Amino acid sequence: MDRVPEPHVDHGAPLAPLTTFRLGGPAARLVTATTDDEVVAVVRDADERGVPLLLVGGGSNLVIADEGFAGTALRIATTGLDLTGGALELAAGENWSAAVAHTVEAGLAGIECLAGIPGSAGATPIQNVGAYGQEVSSTVTEVVAYDRRERRTRTLPNADCGFAYRHSRFKADPERYVVLRVRFALEDADGLSAPLRYAEAARALGVEPGECAPVAAVRESVLKLRAGKGMVLDPEDHDTWSAGSFFTNPILDEAEFAAFLERARRRLGPGAEPPAYPAGEGRTKTSAAWLIDRAGFTKGYGTGPARISGKHTLALTNRGEASTADLLDLARHVRDGVREAFGVTLVNEPVLIGCAL
Numbered sequence: 001m002d003r004v005p006e007p008h009v010d011h012g013a014p015l016a017p018l019t020t021f022r023l024g025g026p027a028a029r030l031v032t033a034t035t036d037d038e039v040v041a042v043v044r045d046a047d048e049r050g051v052p053l054l055l056v057g058g059g060s061n062l063v064i065a066d067e068g069f070a071g072t073a074l075r076i077a078t079t080g081l082d083l084t085g086g087a088l089e090l091a092a093g094e095n096w097s098a099a100v101a102h103t104v105e106a107g108l109a110g111i112e113c114l115a116g117i118p119g120s121a122g123a124t125p126i127q128n129v130g131a132y133g134q135e136v137s138s139t140v141t142e143v144v145a146y147d148r149r150e151r152r153t154r155t156l157p158n159a160d161c162g163f164a165y166r167h168s169r170f171k172a173d174p175e176r177y178v179v180l181r182v183r184f185a186l187e188d189a190d191g192l193s194a195p196l197r198y199a200e201a202a203r204a205l206g207v208e209p210g211e212c213a214p215v216a217a218v219r220e221s222v223l224k225l226r227a228g229k230g231m232v233l234d235p236e237d238h239d240t241w242s243a244g245s246f247f248t249n250p251i252l253d254e255a256e257f258a259a260f261l262e263r264a265r266r267r268l269g270p271g272a273e274p275p276a277y278p279a280g281e282g283r284t285k286t287s288a289a290w291l292i293d294r295a296g297f298t299k300g301y302g303t304g305p306a307r308i309s310g311k312h313t314l315a316l317t318n319r320g321e322a323s324t325a326d327l328l329d330l331a332r333h334v335r336d337g338v339r340e341a342f343g344v345t346l347v348n349e350p351v352l353i354g355c356a357l
Contacts, residue, residue, distance in 0.1 A: 063327065
C-alpha cells in the first residue's frame with residue numbers, strides 16, 4: 001500500500017515571514033497542510049492533545065507577539081479553484097487576489113472590487129472581507145468548515161454565517177471553525193461589473209454610483225486605487241508592510257453619533273461634517289481614517305520603526321526594523337488620541353496573537 005504523504009513539520013520556525021507585517025516570533029511547531037484531510041488531521045491532533053493552535057493563511061490579518069507562539073501553527077496551503085458557469089469554489093489556501101483576477105478574466109461580476117486584497121480565500125468569510133462597496137457576503141453561497149466542537153466537517157449556507165460589517169459567525173467563535181472551502185455565486189452580465197456603490201471607484205471609472213463598467217476596467221481601477229494607498233503588496237515598499245486597514249470604521253448608535261458630532265464640531269469648527277453612512281437599526285458608520293487624520297495622526301506620522309503609512313492613515317506599517325511591541329505602542333497611541341479627541345474608541349481589525357492593545 002502506498003504511504004499517504006504527511007504534512008511538513010518545522011520546529012521553532014519563524015512566523016514573521018508568513019505575515020504581511022513581517023513581525024512576530026517563532027512557533028514551537030509549524031505544520032504546512034496542502035489538503036483538506038491534512039488540515040483536519042492536524043486540527044484534530046492538536047485538539048486531542050490540548051495543544052494551542054494558530055491558523056495561518058496569507059498572514060495579511062495577523063499580529064503575532066514578539067515571543068512567538070507556544071503551540072502548533074498550522075499553515076493552510078491547500079489549493080483548488082473550480083469555476084463552472086457563475087459557481088466558484090475556492091480551497092481555503094488559494095490566493096484571493098489571483099482568484100479575483102481569474103473570475104474577471106471569465107467576465108464574471110461580484111468580487112471585482114475586491115481585487116488586490118492580500119491573503120487567502122479561507123480568510124474572506126471570516127472577516128466578511130470588503131472594499132469599494134463590495135463584501136464577500138453578497139456572493140458567498142456556502143462555507144465548508146471543520147467544526148472543532150462537533151468534530152465533523154459541515155457546510156454552512158450564507159444565512160447561517162452570521163455576516164455583518166467585518167464580522168461573521170466564524171470570527172465570533174474563532175476557536176470553533178476552520179474554513180476549508182468557500183463557494184460563491186457570481187453573475188454573468190456580459191462582461192459588466194455589479195453596480196458600483198463606492199463613489200471613489202465610480203469616479204475613477206468616469207461613471208455615476210449605481211452604474212456598471214467593464215469588470216476588467218473595474219479591477220484595474222481598484223488595483224490602482226489600492227496601490228496609491230499602499231494596499232497592494234510590494235516587498236520594496238514599506239508602506240505595504242502592514243495589515244491594510246488596522247482599525248475598522250466605527251459604527252455608532254444614535255446617541256453615540258450625536259455626541260461624536262458635537263465633539264467634532266467643537267474641535268474643528270461648526271462646519272465640520274464627518275463622513276456618515278447608514279448602518280441599519282438607527283446606527284451610523286463613520287470613517288476611521290477621517291478620525292485618525294483629524295486627531296493629528298497624518299500620513300507618515302511617527303519617528304520610530306513603526307509608523308503610519310505615507311499613503312494612507314488607516315495603515316500602520318513596519319519600516320523594516322520594527323517589533324510587534326513597536327507596532328502596538330503606535331496603535332495604542334493612535335487609538336487613545338482619537339478617543340481623547342472625539343470620544344470614539346477604534347477597534348483593531350487584525351487578529352492579535354499572544355498580545356493585546
